[in-house]
Amino acid sequence: MSDSENREGFSGRSEQNSYESGEVSGLDFIRETITRDVNAGKYGGRVRTRFPPEPNGYLHIGHAKSICLNFGIAEEFPNAQCNLRFDDTDPAKETPEYVASIKEDVSWLGFDWEDRLYYASDYFEQMYEFAVKLMKRGKAYVDSLTPEQIQEYRGTLTEPGRASPYRDRSVEENLKLFERMRAGEFEEGAHVVRAKIDMNASNIHMRDPAIFRIRHVSHHRTGDKWCIYPMYDFAHCLSDSIEGITHSLCTLEFEVHRPLYDWILDQLEVHHPQQIEFAPLNLTYTVLSKRRLTELVEGGIVDGWDDPRMPTIAGFRRRGYTPAAIREFCRRVGVTKFTAQTEMALLEHCIREDLNKHAPRRMGVLYPLKVVIENYPEDTEEELEAVNNPEDPSMGTRKVPFSKVIYVERNDFREDPPRKYHRLAPGREVRLRYGYFITCQDYVKDENGEVVELRCTYDPETRGGQAPDGRKVKGTIHWVSAAHALDAEVRLYDRLFMTPDPTDVEEGEDFKQNLNPESLQCVGAKVEPSLQDAEPGYRLQFERQGYFCVDPDTNPEGKVVLNRTVSLKDTWAKIEKKQRQG
RNA sequence: UGCCUGGUGGUGUAAGGGUAGCACAACUGGUUCUGGUCCAGUUAGUCCGGGUUCGAAUCCUGGCCAGGCAACCA
DSSP states (O other): OHHHHHHHOSTTHHHHHHHHTTSSTTSOHHHHHHHHHHHHTGGGGOOEEEEOOOSSSOOBHHHHHHHHHHHHHHHHSTTOEEEEEEOOOOTTTOOHHHHHHHHHHHHHTTOOOTTOEEEGGGGHHHHHHHHHHHHHTTSEEEEOSOHHHHHHHTOOSSSOOOOOTTTTOOHHHHHHHHHHHHTTOSOTTSOEEEEOOOTTOSSGGGSSOEEEEEOOOOBTTTBTSOSEEEOHHHHHHHHHHHTTOSEEEEEGGGGGGHHHHHHHHHHHTOOOOEEEEEOOOOBTTSOOOHHHHHHHHHTTSSSSTTOTTSOBHHHHHHHTOOHHHHHHHHHHHOOOSSOOOBOHHHHHHHHHHHHHHHOOEEOEESSEEEEEETTSOTTOEEEEEEESOTTOGGGOEEEEEEESEEEEEGGGBOSSOOTTOOSBOTTOEEEETTSOEEEEEEEEEOTTSOEEEEEEEEOGGGTTSOOTTOOOOSOEEOEEETTTOEEEEEEEEOOSBSSSSTTOOOTTOOGGGGBOTTSEEEEEEEEOGGGTTOOTTOEEEETTTEEEEEOTTOOTTSOEEEEEEEEOOOHHHHHHHHHHHO
């Protein structure tokens, strides 16, 4: 340490000390910036963030990243708060239904906006006044070019734009026109209010961007009060300013908008939050753009926004994901400016980790194969004690009924077992989970050559799973008693797309070509009777299979419907695959 | 071709002039009444070239590559 001081001289010393104090080391760049700002007393040391969705679709896992960031920061910094604000400035697309779904999803994720629920539409009057102020200062004007002309005048990425002939209208004329726009005297597209900045700017967003346009459309909250609506760039920075936001966090695509964000607030001389951009989430084997998700829903490719295959919050909820798992995923993903591709495997790891600790274990047979235990008495049944969760003894035990005829998993028997297969096969002995050792004596095939029934014998001495003579079995399999089993509809979900990046397609081709035709498979399963009264949303593990969740489609009088959240890791499947390949 | 941003194992991230670390994935092995969990271990990385420095992932410089930006959408 003293060596380094000798070599370093004085430059940067105090900076380095602040790093070494550990206050920012290890933080993501946004939390680091905020920490510095707080320490420097910027904004009076205050921290205020916001989550600003547009209510024009359902929230997805990418939004969860933003929610966890914004609300997470509010929890971490002293006295910090996060607002929920609906960015509802395009009445044609926004609905109260989307507002409701977004509120539900944010609170389901575990965040609370308390009394800070806001809408950009709350500020329409103020925004109108701000536009007037800009006009009075000669910094905005009413343009009467057609949309096509405006586009033409804007220039391109490499060529500068040209000034509209209306650019130098007098303040009085601008004000008068703007008033008449508000009064509804004009058709949509007849006029638009533009900020007067610089038609030669290399950043296209600074070439006199539109800030108010005419829309004769009812708004989901303001009804027909307005027929002019502010544009995103105008509304967003001013909403942030009005709410006293300190750090306005958004995704990378808004980076080029920041000069405009800053320009508007500077011109108006109002509270000026700092916009900081981070990379949006990309997940393998799915799509996360609102446009594509909407296409899947409207094209009937999935069964609504909450289809368990959808990467929406509602979809994951229905699939059986927990808020804690999603929050943990967002934490592990981190926050950077680098465009990343996060693997779905990480999300799956997070849900397995959570459910392994908390989900009760049950037995369910997905592809039932009948087994008759020949030496078990005909008219007897008994109850075997089963552990609810080996990870958590406090979850106790339950009784599982056992009788002469049971079901086991179809692939837990092989006529001709491959190497390393240690389940049932002719002459092989296995343990029934929490039950007896059984040995396969014979099997029955139907006319198609399908094995339809096993004839086994059991060893009465092995009740509970241990043999008094100390002999071991290689395999333990799950089962349900045929006489007691419940019929269940089990929906086995797999990834929606077959390729890691579904949007990576040849020119002229569509991402939907990469859809996985087997993303949903429904099976008629036999499950243990304890699931009789399971409520929708109930999560469990079917031993040796995976984690499942009772679907809202479950009807109290009908069959229970279960969604597979995620399968258990399957080492045997890997071995088998390797055997087949090599 | 203009502007902005960014490049650390297969993937996601940390290291803020001083031993390139963690997690996921993959692969070994051990434990196990779930081929789960758990435990131990292995493989594998600083985009490239110059420069500054005793020392560079880090600072400078020149390339290369990638992403974003031309709604009266957000």
